[in-house]
Amino acid sequence: MSTASQLTSTEPVDRDATAVSINNLNKWYGNFHALKNISLKVTSGERIVICGPSGSGKSTLIRCINQLERHQQGSLTVLEETLDEDRKRLQRIRRNVGMCFQHFNLFPHLSVLKNCTLPQTANLGLSQAEAIEYALTLLDRVQMREHANKYPGQLSGGQQQRIAIARALCMRPQVMLFDEPTSALDPEMIAEVLEVMVDLANDGMTMLCVTHEMGFARRVADRVVFMDRGEIVEEAPPQQFFDTPQSPRTKQFLTQILDHGVTTA
Amino acid sequence: MTVLTKQLHSDRQAPPRHPWKHLATRWIKKQLFPTPFQSCLSLTTLVLLLWFIPFALDWLLFSATFVGDSKADCVGDGACWLPVTQRIELFVYGFYPDTEIWRVNIAFGLAASILPVLYLKQVDRRWVLGYLIVLPFLMWWLLKGGAGLSEVSSTKFAGILVTIFLGVIGMLFALPIGILLALGRRSKKPAIKLLSVLYIELVRSVPVITLLFMASLMIQLFFPEGMTIDIFLRVLIVLIMFTAAYMAETIRGGLQGISSGQFEAAEALGFSYWKTMGLIILPQVLRNTIPPLLTQFIGLFKETTLVVVVGVLDVVGIAMSTTSAPEWLGLEHEVYLFLALFFFIICFTLSHYARHLEKQMEKSRL
Numbered sequence: 001m002s003t004a005s006q007l008t009s010t011e012p013v014d015r016d017a018t019a020v021s022i023n024n025l026n027k028w029y030g031n032f033h034a035l036k037n038i039s040l041k042v043t044s045g046e047r048i049v050i051c052g053p054s055g056s057g058k059s060t061l062i063r064c065i066n067q068l069e070r071h072q073q074g075s076l077t078v079l080e081e082t083l084d085e086d087r088k089r090l091q092r093i094r095r096n097v098g099m100c101f102q103h104f105n106l107f108p109h110l111s112v113l114k115n116c117t118l119p120q121t122a123n124l125g126l127s128q129a130e131a132i133e134y135a136l137t138l139l140d141r142v143q144m145r146e147h148a149n150k151y152p153g154q155l156s157g158g159q160q161q162r163i164a165i166a167r168a169l170c171m172r173p174q175v176m177l178f179d180e181p182t183s184a185l186d187p188e189m190i191a192e193v194l195e196v197m198v199d200l201a202n203d204g205m206t207m208l209c210v211t212h213e214m215g216f217a218r219r220v221a222d223r224v225v226f227m228d229r230g231e232i233v234e235e236a237p238p239q240q241f242f243d244t245p246q247s248p249r250t251k252q253f254l255t256q257i258l259d260h261g262v263t264t265a
Numbered sequence: 266m267t268v269l270t271k272q273l274h275s276d277r278q279a280p281p282r283h284p285w286k287h288l289a290t291r292w293i294k295k296q297l298f299p300t301p302f303q304s305c306l307s308l309t310t311l312v313l314l315l316w317f318i319p320f321a322l323d324w325l326l327f328s329a330t331f332v333g334d335s336k337a338d339c340v341g342d343g344a345c346w347l348p349v350t351q352r353i354e355l356f357v358y359g360f361y362p363d364t365e366i367w368r369v370n371i372a373f374g375l376a377a378s379i380l381p382v383l384y385l386k387q388v389d390r391r392w393v394l395g396y397l398i399v400l401p402f403l404m405w406w407l408l409k410g411g412a413g414l415s416e417v418s419s420t421k422f423a424g425i426l427v428t429i430f431l432g433v434i435g436m437l438f439a440l441p442i443g444i445l446l447a448l449g450r451r452s453k454k455p456a457i458k459l460l461s462v463l464y465i466e467l468v469r470s471v472p473v474i475t476l477l478f479m480a481s482l483m484i485q486l487f488f489p490e491g492m493t494i495d496i497f498l499r500v501l502i503v504l505i506m507f508t509a510a511y512m513a514e515t516i517r518g519g520l521q522g523i524s525s526g527q528f529e530a531a532e533a534l535g536f537s538y539w540k541t542m543g544l545i546i547l548p549q550v551l552r553n554t555i556p557p558l559l560t561q562f563i564g565l566f567k568e569t570t571l572v573v574v575v576g577v578l579d580v581v582g583i584a585m586s587t588t589s590a591p592e593w594l595g596l597e598h599e600v601y602l603f604l605a606l607f608f609f610i611i612c613f614t615l616s617h618y619a620r621h622l623e624k625q626m627e628k629s630r631l
Contacts, residue, residue, distance in 0.1 A: 066533055068529050068532060068533060091537065094532065094533055095534070097533075098533075099530075103524075105527060105530035107531075107545055109548050118545075119534040122536065122540050123535045168533075168534070171535065
């Protein structure tokens with residue numbers, strides 16, 4: 001994996017630059033207040049894990065970052081560009097922010113390779129040859145090169161998710177968003193996907209992950225953000241978050257999600 | 266276990282001496298005589314067919330008259346195909362000038378070339394698409410003339426020429442317009458959405474024959490005196506717009522079948538609206554809607570026959586003029602059978618092609 005390790009970060013990462021800055025973000029679905037005054041700053045190279053009970057707004061939050069969901073109040077700055085109504089700016093941001101979904105969302109009518117090359121040729125203006133070369137390196141990295149000519153429907157969930165990660169990386173993103181990437185997988189396939197994500201994190205990719213994989217959070221996160229009912233309840237480095245949670249809501253959540261008393265360790 | 270494998274092995278080594286005979290008897294037993302009731306049905310059908318087929322073949326072919334000059338030459342008991350064979354040029358080319366018939370033949374060739382072109386796998390899609398876009402204009406130019414070719418008045422157009430021309434050009438235009446209407450109906454822009462909905466609902470609520478009458482009689486009222494649009498072009502536009510409205514609804518159904526995740530993934534990768542539609546959503550939609558779309562193509566092809574009510578002589582028009590011509594009076598059966606055969610061959614080919622496409626899709630989607 002070391003051969004491909006430099007691929008995702010072509011420029012040296014400026015550790016102090018702000019990658020994502022969220023200020024007083026509010027979102028409503030009708031009368032339901034989904035996000036309440038969310039503020040969060042993510043610096044380049046930082047790995048954030050967002051967790052919380054279902055319906056807490058964690059997916060909505062990261063989907064706001066590339067505007068798959070629109071917010072009604074507050075401001076969002078992604079890679080030094082503040083989101084507004086400008087479609088061109090939004091597209092530019094989206095091309096720099098990769099996203100992986102719970103249900104992979106690979107394009108079923110395209111082969112694995114084409115899934116990875118089409119975004120490059122259509123949106124980055126690369127030639128077919130360049131796109132194929134880069135796609136194959138990334139497929140190699142997620143160990144899916146041998147399946148390059150298959151169609152998504154022929155592959156397992158874990159394999160599809162690894163391809164989805166490769167496809168997102170094909171756009172040379174500076175930030176990666178993961179929206180519960182392992183929730184739809186069979187247990188035996190979770191590890192292979194997490195492995196790719198750990199590898200990516202070790203590379204210095206800026207990552208925001210919504211996940212219930214607490215082991216992953218402990219291993220790679222710089223910060224764990226706990227959300228409940230549309231609010232950020234607690235925000236701490238993993239050690240502190242798991243060992244000495246401050247809020248009672250966090251404590252309750254952790255006892256619910258962690259089996260067999262792992263928290264006591 | 267070993268016995269079983271041995272048996273299997275020997276089976277493979279010594280297949281039945283007449284495998285096809287064996288298969289045939291098995292098929293007949295399984296398909297035709299599985300239960301007493303089914304056997305009864307099969308036998309009745311067989312008897313009816315045995316009685317009917319020789320009778321039909323005799324009338325259609327063996328006792329029929331193919332060669333001759335007039336009705337008087339039809340002396341046999343069978344069909345008298347003379348009104349068709351004697352007037353075949355009229356049926357195919359209408360009143361097109363004899364010296365220019367090669368142009369019609371080229372146009373027919375171009376129309377027929379669509380199917381093999383769609384079969385080509387190695388050729389770049391963009392070339393195929395480009396060809397399909399240029400084709401209707403090429404056909405129009407060949408038939409109408411101008412720009413180097415002598416002009417032919419559309420009053421000379423008639424027969425199969427009209428039917429093929431309306432059908433093929435109609436199909437090539439109706440699909441893209443139908444796609445645009447379907448996208449319009451789902452648009453987030455209220456004006457576009459309202460216009461699309463109004464258009465689709467209006468056109469779908471009016472019989473096509475009414476629209477044809479409107480095209481032939483009313484449109485002229487809106488133009489200044491002296492300015493006319495070719496009647497041929499007018500009925501063509503009506504057929505296109507009518508079919509497009511129906512296709513829009515079929516495609517809209519297909520669009521609803523695409524999960525929102527596909528749109529989101531495309532958006533997240535930075536695809537623009539048109540790229541999302543053209544590269545990701547529509548290829549999937551068209552794949553899923555091939556069967557209903559081809560049904561509509563076949564419908565359009567048959568609906569072209571309605572133009573006869575506004576005085577455009579398509580192949581049905583020629584057939585009607587033939588049956589009412591004094592020298593061929595009383596031979597309606599043969600003429601209309603010929604008509605039915607003509608439509609059957611084309612529509613059956615189309616539906617067969619649709620089935621082939623579906624099978625291919627299934628294979629690639631596995």
